[in-house]
Amino acid sequence: MVTIWGFNLSEMRVSAFKGKNMYDRRWYLRRERLIAYQLAMNICLAAECTATYSLSKYEAQQENIERYSNWQASVHNNDIIAAEVLTIVFCVFVATIFGADLFFLVLWPARKYPRWYHVIRNILAIGVTLGIFAAALMSTIVVASHASYITGVSSELARQYQDIYHRPPLNYKSWAVNIAYVVVLWIGWLFTIASTTFMFIASNHDQTYGPEPESEKQSVRRDDTGSA
Template sequence: MAVIWGLDLKEMRWGKFKGSYMFNRAYHLRTTKMIVYQAAMIFCVISESVGTAMLSDYVDQQDGISTRSQGKAQVQNDDIVGIASFNILVGIAVAVIFGSAFFFDLFWPERQETKTVRLWWKIAAVTVSIMTLADALALTVIVATHSAYIVGVPHEYAQILFENNGKPNAIYRKNAMSVTSSVLLWLGVVATFSSTYIMWKSHQHDDEFGPWSAKYKENENPQS
């Protein structure tokens, strides 16, 4: 089997996805890493998925109302469209960084990495965590305080257009998908910062003592 960047590809086996291996106590912080890395990916990707559906609805709202008014009315909802687009980027970034960390630790927990590689892991983790926090703050503010509105026609006609168009609700906080995406993203924020902290602590331990847990070493070398 090929070896790429010092990683033996034969270690990529389905059997390593078993809970007995994935959550074993042989490696330092292994169980914690497997949990928080997956939590970061799951919460952010689900938030992204819900947000994508929301994004599609608000883009359709622009097209639908413009068509119904024969181009006279223009829906102004670019704030929610923009932050939902950024949320997609954040979801992808979190999945790439912590997804990679998950698979690397799952398949090659004893791998050797240079200081430069370790530094880039840390920089990437901090960067996506800050991106996730910024995304959550912006999305929360927009959902909680903003709403779509129409320009180009009288207010009364604008309200009729919103009503005839149906979903999504012009008031973002009354849209279940907007709220759900925000809540899931905040859970993702907690998970990404937790993942970053655990990654740093794990690297610190590995650099000083190696990847093995203290309990495993005690079992391997019992006191006589």
């Protein structure tokens, strides 16, 4: 039997990911945690993919305009790029933190973790939640009130370049893709809060009563009462 970092790999079963086994209600908050984790990860993934698409389009537009102008024009769009990079980074962190906990919860639900593990995991979850909030807030401000602009050439040439490379529009809120990723990101943040909340509650419960199924805990309590 191969054991890595205390995880017995022989206990890994594909059948553990079947709906009946994943959402077994014998485990404390198991169903709620897994649903919240999956919603947070999938919704943030959607925001990440949409932000990545927008990012690639603005970078391509910048390169095309500057090359077309013989590198005389400069396109200033660092604000939207920074907001989208922040979004992508923290959405990846959401998938990492909650995806790992989902994986461990499904395959090794009865494993006991040391206190330091619970503390670090909870701190990381809070950090990710705050990061998603920062990304959503920054993206909302940038998309709602900012726009990219062109310098280095006359206003006539700048308008000409805008007409040639009109997608995406320099005014960020004029493009539905930007609005979509911001809206989806806020929804993802809400489910990230829910995931973090369930993680904290379950962590406190497991440290106090253990991670075993509720039926086993009740039988242990009855045995203790009977023996007393």
